Amino acid sequence: MSPWLVGFLLLTLWPIGQSFYLSFTDYSLLSQPVWSGGANYAKIFGGDPTFKKSLSVTVAFVLYSVPLKLLFSLLVAMLLNRNLRGMSFYRTAVYFPSLIGGSVAVAALWRNMFGKDGYVNHVLAWFGIEGTGWISNPDTALGTLVLLNTWQFGSTMVIFLAGLKQIPQELYESASVDGARPIRRFYHITLPMLSPVLFFNLVLGIIGSFQMFTASFVITPRGGPMQSTYVYAVFLYEKAFKHFQMGYASALAWVLLAIVAVLTALNFLGSRYWVFYESDGRGAK
Template sequence: MKESTTTSLPMPLATRPKPKIKRWESPIAGYLFISPWLIGFLGLTLYPIVQSLYYSFTDFSLLEEPNWVGFKNYNQILTSDDRFIQAVKVTFLYVVASTPIKLIAALFVAILLAKSIKGMSAYRTAIYFPSLIGGSIAVSILWKNIFGKEGFINNILAMFGIEGTGWVTNPDTALWTLILLVGWQFGSAMVIFLAGLKQIPIDLYEASSVDGAGKMRQFFNITLPMLSPTLYFNTVMGIIGAFQMFTPAMIITNGGPANSTYIYSLYLYERAFSRLQMGYASGLAWIMLLIIVASTALIFLTSKYWVFYENEGGKSR
């Protein structure tokens, strides 16, 4: 007598027990972890941005309630504000001059520090250190003294019989002292360049050496193209940072002499906290935001001609 066999049918989906969600699989845990950043972003970033946009259409003065004035602030800024035009000119000159100097210095030092030498980590730390304190008030005061009439630079020139000028009090040289200060603070860009240099295959240099390529040819045909995405990133970040520079101009020159260092952020600060014209200053801030966005967009649109990425096929665009 054969035993009867029974086949177990699959349990209907409706009657299957629902899988239990583990304790840390709940999305609530994720929101709890990001809540410190989220609260800070909403309260300290997003809300002030929206509030400043509203104030830019008012005559808010910190002492009185804001009254809606529409595009009056923007119209006055763009049509009848001579100090705005001066600030824009000085700022663009500063950005155009300081950004390449900073990038060239950062790339040059990064190439030197990319070599395998004993104690190189100490050299990298020492060179990066100025970028940590470069934006401080103490360094600005020190820089002012170095380039003053009786400062260190003029003392060195006097040893060679050269009479120096007051570098921070001369309208022809004051802005360049600020540009040199930014060029001295190349540590962040240098670290990023150094990371990019480490990603370049050494085989490319060995193959080019076999073909007879020298150091200069290797730099322009291998290093720069392979480093172009890093250069693109550093350029964008450098331009944004240059537009926002404030402390050195405030401490070293305070916009002088003869408004030669009267940069945009200094003018915005004056309107906001010296004249208490917060509505007008908010309009200036939003115009600056649009200028930065336009400058960044220009770099992005031109990047296809000089930035190269290795795609899946091994070719670069």
């Protein structure tokens, strides 16, 4: 265990401790950190308008992207959960975009697709529809990032597919004999049996969405039009590496950790009312 332990201590635990210490200092990367107590946190919660703006944009992104991604991933997983010829090829083809979905190249391609002269507007022009600059319009810029995040559904879909494979087919057969229609079987068999997997994907989706950085930074530089895509991670990055306020950026990172931890804890508390575990018989009634 020593290689792993050394790596954990030097590359994980030590940077975490350093970040926590720096969050209580005035540190610019160009000089020695000076202890400032809770000044950074007081500034964050004392009315920093950029903090409030970036947090509100991030929350909006999470509220839109996470449900859409879960819904689309579950739909695709159900379509791929069939015993059809060539299904392995289709599953691979559907999952492949997720291997490159988080890259800078894909973000740059997305920017070209939704630009004023992009591919999306060219397709709309075939139907006589005049498009707009999707990433330059404050009303639609964040929506392009939500679409990109939804498109990166492969990993979530694979987890849903694995969960669907674990549902006993006898349940569906018994429900069919009793005359239950597909929609009724979905709500009374698929969703309850799949609820632990849904809960797992929900928690990971929220954590990942709060950390979204590459798409906003590449597709809509400088926070997009009227800071409509100025997410929290971009704000933190600029404070650290553009304004060299490393102490303040460290405090922002710990605030983000606290927010994600609280939301995760609330999800776990609420899961007892809707997540079904066959081992202990809990679940929604």
